[in-house]
Amino acid sequence: MLVRDEPDETNGRKRGRLGPGWFAAVMGSGILAVAAATLPRGFPGLGEAATVVWAGTALLLVVLAVSYTGQRALRVHAGDPVLAQFFGAPPMALLTVGAGTLLLGRRLIGERAAVDADWVLWSAGTVLGLATACTVPYLMVTRHRFTPDAAFGGWMLPVVPPLVSAATGALLIPRAPAGQVRLALLLCCYSMLGLGLVAVLLVLAMVYSRLVHHDAPGGAVVPTMWIGVGALDQAVTALGTLATASPSALPAPYARGSGVVALLGGLGIWGFALLWLVLATALTVREIRRGLPFAATWWSFIFPLGACVTGTSALAARTGSQLFVWIAVVLYALLVAAWAVVAWHSLRHAVRQRERARR
Secondary structure, three states: OOOOOOOOOOOHHHHOOOOHHHHHHHHHHHHHHHHHHHOOOOOOOHHHHHHHHHHHHHHHHHHHHHHHHHHOOHHHHHHOOOHHHHHHHHHHHHHHHHHHHHHHHHHHHOHHHHHHHHHHHHHHHHHHHHHHHHHHHHHHHHOOOOOOOOOOHHHHHHHOHHHHHHHHHOOOHHHOOOOHHHHHHHHHHHHHHHHHHHHHHHHHHHHHHHHHHOOOOOHHHHHHHHHHHHHHHHHHHHHHHHHHHHHHOOOHHHHHHHHHHHHHHHHHHHHHHHHHHHHHHHHHHHHHHHOOOOOHHHHHHHHHHHHHHHHHHHHHHHHOOHHHHHHHHHHHHHHHHHHHHHHHHHHHHHHHHHHHHHO
16 A cells, blocks of 8 residues: 555556655664664664664665656656655655764764765755645645545654654754854754644544544554654654753753753653554554555554654653663664564565566
8 A cells, every 4th residue: 555566557657666655664774773873771882783774774765766766756646645645754764864874974974974964864854844744735635535434644654754854953953053043943843843743643633533433454554553653752852852952042941941841741742652552553463463464564663663762762861760761772672673574574575576577
């Protein structure tokens, strides 16, 4: 449902073999590296391994971007009510790789080059993400038509990029010129946090309504339920990173207030994310017992788990709680295991597709 990897003879060329959802592989691999850099507890060799993953992810982003644009299938995908939802993946791929460049890439390319590269990637990802957050809902209202049970987790993807922009943009705030430029960047990040969080909550309500009023989702759609977890924990991460950056741009009373909001608001959203995580896990286990087929939607497991790690790490850093430290470590271990499984299946899928294309 996420990508049309096996198009029929009549529309295969127009639709293309590569859907925008495959950029979730960049998101997932990127968050694996970024989460390692933000863990509240370090482990020997983890930083070096994360840097290698970041470098591979950056290369994958280039390959996918060239391949996708070469298909010239953008307009066709925009007209598809399912594929259009996954236009949120490319901007988040740019933002995740950009954050990894700043946190990890500077070991290879130097501080100045890493900062410049992140500015470019963050700016491109933010502009593309805001365009997606506005355009896809407009298409849903004016062109796409949906049945009463059409809502699924993928509907959150178009509106999540502003949340990621807010979380990753906070890393650039201390590096922006002091004064009005730095203040403007901080305020824009907080605005994007509000935009993304409110929009995600609206979509979550629609998805929950679909769950309780219709049959439970099945097949490749089930992993998209995890996107809600990632969206909520991105909000927690954004609150934490913005509160850390606020003292460099806001007067002291407001900077302290941002820290209070990051703690209390972050804890509340984190608790709600935990509830959605339990629901998504239960639905996934239910579908695995029936035989969950591999699809690009499996990458929907990875970025949300990574966001759980970064959100929990932000709370651990702000509270000093060892409970949150160990929760973050355990979640990261689960993230690594899940990433290995999904990456292996994705490689097998890519090899099979290449063999079919040669025939």
